[in-house]
Amino acid sequence: MELKNILIEKLGSKIKEYKEPTNRRIYITIDKDSLAECARIIFKDMDARYIVASGVHNEDSFEVLYHFGFDKQGIVVSLRVYLDKDNPEIESLVWLIPGIEYIERETWELLGIKFLNNPNLKHFLLAEDWPEGNYPVRKNIKGKK
Numbered sequence: 278m279e280l281k282n283i284l285i286e287k288l289g290s291k292i293k294e295y296k297e298p299t300n301r302r303i304y305i306t307i308d309k310d311s312l313a314e315c316a317r318i319i320f321k322d323m324d325a326r327y328i329v330a331s332g333v334h335n336e337d338s339f340e341v342l343y344h345f346g347f348d349k350q351g352i353v354v355s356l357r358v359y360l361d362k363d364n365p366e367i368e369s370l371v372w373l374i375p376g377i378e379y380i381e382r383e384t385w386e387l388l389g390i391k392f393l394n395n396p397n398l399k400h401f402l403l404a405e406d407w408p409e410g411n412y413p414v415r416k417n418i419k420g421k422k
Contacts, residue, residue: 280350287318294357304342306357309367312343315356316370319345325354327374332384334416337388339365360390369395387414 281297284305291314294306307315319325325345333340341362346353360367369379369392381392382401389412394399400407 279355280352281349283323284319284354287323288315291315301352303352303354304357305354306359309358309360312356312358313368313370313373316343317373319354319356320373323347327351327377330370330377330380330384332388332390334388334414335362337415338362339388340383341367341390343370353363365389366391366393368393371395386412388412389415 281303284303285292285295288305288307291307291311292305294304296304296306298304304365306387313406317418320327325347328344330341330343333342339362341358341360343356344353350397358367365388367390369377369381371381371392378395378397379401381395382398384390385392385395385398386401386407388405389410403413405415
């Protein structure tokens with residue numbers, strides 16, 4: 278069975294949007310409440326390799342993308358979660374992927390996305406006395422509050 282069909286079957290109604298811009302890239306948008314289960318299915322049940330997570334500051338939201346590799350097929354699958362611009366927080370995946378701790382720390386520090394239940398959410402790249410609330414990678418969106 279083709280990877281696309283397996284993903285759609287396993288993730289089912291949790292998929293809000295499915296995009297396949299190339300034959301090697303798949304983007305699946307889900308709600309933040311579905312992240313733990315979807316990541317577990319892809320990482321544990323489907324035996325994908327965790328690559329990295331990335332954060333993005335959009336005009337009206339934040340998003341976190343969790344990238345997984347299906348190496349035998351040569352395909353990267355990204356779970357995309359949109360977060361509220363005024364309260365960008367999401368549950369940590371450290372319990373599932375211990376190595377994700379550092380990228381969650383970096384994303385929190387640089388973008389201000391809070392990873393709930395990350396046991397070590399403290400400065401990683403910036404100085405310990407870096408001003409609270411100053412996130413150097415956030416876009417300066419003029420005229421927006």
